[in-house]
Amino acid sequence: RNFFSSSSVPELKNGHFGQVRELLERASGTRWAGKFLKIRRSSCSRLGLDRSSVEREVEVLQALQHPNIMALRHVFESRAEVVLILELISGGELFDFIADKENLLESEAIVFMEQILEGVGFMHSKHIAHFDLKPENIMLSDKEAPKPNIKLIDFGLAHRFLPGEEYRSMGGTPQYIPPEVINHEPLSTPFYSLLRLSGLSPFQGETNEETLRNVVAMNYKFDERYFSTTSNMAKDFIQKLLVKNPNDRLTAEECLNHPWIKPLTRKQVANRNRSSINMKN
Numbered sequence: 001r002n003f004f005s006s007s008s009v010p011e012l013k014n015g016h017f018g019q020v021r022e023l024l025e026r027a028s029g030t031r032w033a034g035k036f037l038k039i040r041r042s043s044c045s046r047l048g049l050d051r052s053s054v055e056r057e058v059e060v061l062q063a064l065q066h067p068n069i070m071a072l073r074h075v076f077e078s079r080a081e082v083v084l085i086l087e088l089i090s091g092g093e094l095f096d097f098i099a100d101k102e103n104l105l106e107s108e109a110i111v112f113m114e115q116i117l118e119g120v121g122f123m124h125s126k127h128i129a130h131f132d133l134k135p136e137n138i139m140l141s142d143k144e145a146p147k148p149n150i151k152l153i154d155f156g157l158a159h160r161f162l163p164g165e166e167y168r169s170m171g172g173t174p175q176y177i178p179p180e181v182i183n184h185e186p187l188s189t190p191f192y193s194l195l196r197l198s199g200l201s202p203f204q205g206e207t208n209e210e211t212l213r214n215v216v217a218m219n220y221k222f223d224e225r226y227f228s229t230t231s232n233m234a235k236d237f238i239q240k241l242l243v244k245n246p247n248d249r250l251t252a253e254e255c256l257n258h259p260w261i262k263p264l265t266r267k268q269v270a271n272r273n274r275s276s277i278n279m280k281n
């Protein structure tokens with residue numbers, strides 16, 4: 001092959017699927033990420049993935065060309081393995097990047113949120129749900145870059161819903177997934193993790209049990225001890241995401257049009273620039 005993995009480089013990521021390793025393309029010297037997926041030899045064996053789920057991931061990635069979504073460049077297949085040649089994303093996880101900061105200005109948080117929302121909004125506009133939008137799947141392409149660039153990775157569980165397609169949920173009961181449900185993929189997860197990581201949790205209880213009860217009941221308040229420096233726009237945005245019924249939550253598109261992300265007046269801009277999310281490390 002015209003790629004080779006610099007064996008000295010540690011694995012980029014190891015998961016249920018196989019592993020991701022940094023590769024070097026001989027011809028151009030370009031660095032890529034190779035995702036090595038073991039294919040199940042026979043239907044009864046448990047090891048490896050079945051070919052159809054790998055084909056689904058490839059189709060999803062081929063449908064998603066966007067600056068905030070990891071790009072697929074090549075696919076190599078052998079009998080027992082499929083190798084995806086992916087854009088190399090070496091800036092680490094967003095949340096590690098944020099954790100290292102003393103203070104996160106809302107204007108900085110918005111830069112991240114906006115890119116996550118652009119990627120998720122684009123994905124949903126293609127009727128694709130990621131189904132695994134957890135913090136480790138939100139990465140930075142290069143953390144040294146002046147303006148960090150967010151990349152959504154790992155579409156191994158993603159699914160494209162053709163309008164009206166029947167979708168078998170875990171229980172196996174067939175159900176039709178209307179488009180608005182796809183758009184309500186738990187967006188609040190990455191945002192809530194951002195908030196949580198900042199040491200701010202509007203669900204915070206005296207004990208972990210109480211906090212958990214609050215999360216389940218979606219019972220929260222903005223404690224002035226922690227949220228005094230948070231702008232009202234940010235609180236309004238959070239309140240519109242942390243809603244119990246997924247259908248009442250803002251979609252990614254609606255989030256992008258919320259004044260916290262897209263301020264309408266100079267006053268709103270000034271207000272959020274004065275605010276920060278204090279990072280309690």
Ligand SMILES: Cc1ccnnc1
Nearest residue numbers: 013033086087088089
């Ligand atoms: C983990 C990973 C995946 C894809 N590209 N770069 C890094």
